[in-house]
Amino acid sequence: MSNKPYISDSKESFKNFSEQSSPYESLRLLLDNLSKEQKRNQELLASISYVLRSFTNLDRFLEFIPVVVSRLVGVKGTLLIPFHIDGTVSIEQIQMVPLNYSESLINEILNFPLGHERGFGSDPNRLKELDKLIQSFILNSPFFVTSVVARGKERGRLYVFDLNSPFVFSNIHRRNVQLVADLVGVAIEYDLLFQQIKYYESVERQVSIGGEIQSQLLPDHCPVIKGVELAAHCRPAFQVGGDYYDFMPTKPELTGKAKEGGRWALVVGDVMGKGIPACLLMTMLRGMLRAEVLTGLPPDRILHDLNQLALDDLSQSHRFVTLFYSDFDPESRKLRFANAAHNPPLLWRSKQKEIIRLDSLGLLIGLESEAEYVCGEVLLDYGDVILYYTDGVTEAMGLTGERFNEKRLIALLDESARKFSKSQEILDNLFYRLDRFVGINHHLEDDASMVVLKVQNQ
The missing domain is CATH 3.60.40.10 (PPM-type phosphatase domain)
Known part of the structure; x- marks a missing residue:
């Protein structure tokens, strides 16, 4: 999948066609474009659900998210900041598009002292400081942020913005982004449970081996x-x-x-x-x-x-x-x-x-x-x-x-x-x-x- 965000051109197509068509044809074109956009969004959300059902690598799953969100909303910027289980920022798992902006912003987050403190992700006031940092980086671009939550705990932040155009986030956009954030929360929680299962399986193996040694003694x-x-x-x-x-x-x-x-x-x-x-x-x-x-x-x-x-x-x-x-x-x-x-x-x-x-x-x-x-x-x-x-x-x-x-x-x-x-x-x-x-x-x-x-x- 390409990392280049999808930008919807339905408004431009409708404008060009409406100048040459009857009102009836313009309305039909608008409905067709809306139907296509809805179908595309459903396919994008379905693709996330499919990957979520079958993924075995959390990092690969997180790489997939910013690209999908950019195409889903029709913007050029998406930033995902996951948190460790202790609430600190997981620098190594941050994902962003466009890529040419990611390095400088990640360096800003890396030097953000609050993000390295335990319990950062559960403190609303410190999260607001992170939001301010991200907003200062994208200057006056349209900006929308939502929490990645699982089992009532903050597992990360998902930011959506457009660096080069005045974009208005509709309620549909916000619901779609929140839906993706919820799926990311499920993926992070699933990975935590998977790691716990692996740990307990390791402990169980040790107990079994120890029991065999002891029984032979x-x-x-x-x-x-x-x-x-x-x-x-x-x-x-x-x-x-x-x-x-x-x-x-x-x-x-x-x-x-x-x-x-x-x-x-x-x-x-x-x-x-x-x-x-x-x-x-x-x-x-x-x-x-x-x-x-x-x-x-x-x-x-x-x-x-x-x-x-x-x-x-x-x-x-x-x-x-x-x-x-x-x-x-x-x-x-x-x-x-x-x-x-x-x-x-x-x-x-x-x-x-x-x-x-x-x-x-x-x-x-x-x-x-x-x-x-x-x-x-x-x-x-x-x-x-x-x-x-x-x-x-x-x-x-x-x-x-x-x-x-x-x-x-x-x-x-x-x-x-x-x-x-x-x-x-x-x-x-x-x-x-x-x-x-x-x-x-x-x-x-x-x-x-x-x-x-x-x-x-x-």
Whole structure:
């Protein structure tokens, strides 16, 4: 399509013909010209509608607008000034005909300080200053301006003028220009929605990838360990987190009953942060930790060495890891443990019917190079229950805005341990009560992971 505006010559044709024709013929010519002009305008508006239905590039669509408006109204000047979503002038999207005037005017707009301020497009007083700037550039030429609006927000300004002739804008001209401005508003809003869809699709892909990584980190089943029952589950949040738990034999070369009766490491942790980066860091920690377990060192030395190994990678990512590491000897029923600032597991004593916290001093993994950790130990009795968990459980928010908190978790563990005899039953009840607290149709803010270990009765 040519960039040269269409200038209607119907008046001149009618004048020349009327000097040589009867009144009847003059009237017929006038009606024919009006019919042709109406048909042409309909075709121009239809062309905009067609492009709007099929466009995939907003910039190309905006290039098309000034040319169509010039032909639609029959003037030689049209200027379209779109606004960014924050209300500032979108210099790179300004479109104008005739082209030989556009560069100098765009430079004027570029140097217009108000146009670079956030919220400019929503301030009527500042918009009037822009209108004055445009009017001063076209001097005394006929001038008409309308807003480009979508969903009640100013998305731009559309100016129509004629630089070289006295032109009178009729109501029909104004309605046609406003119709085009409304279509431009629809196009800009459509593009914004399209960009949002692309963004959310990207986020969804990241969440999906992160979910796959996280699912591969977590064991797909609990191992068989002599004298205890295990149950574990991670309830993922809307956003992928960095929750991690694992069960590792300290002597993986053993098989069968020897492996079941050997010492096992039980660990639960959480990388601060969410998304794929947290999952990747936990993948790295998992590999390092599994290598450390093979050394057979006590829990405090395991965490010390793990901190030394992971410090550089964690400090560069500005993330830290909480980790509770324990190992269990089925023969003596002794549990040794060390804590790197993780939520202390809860131990329900079957004889005393009371709950204690398994905690020991220790800093986050990745915080300080010389961090030291303390090894604690406890002798488990028949029927005892240990609950390992991440902060996504206690920090879960209920319908009233209250947190689930540790106090509530302790009460529910006591209730569940008294009521149910199987570790899986205890775990299921805890998650059931957590879901009721959060609300069935509400997402968790963070992953919630729980591991239940119950010492079998004699």
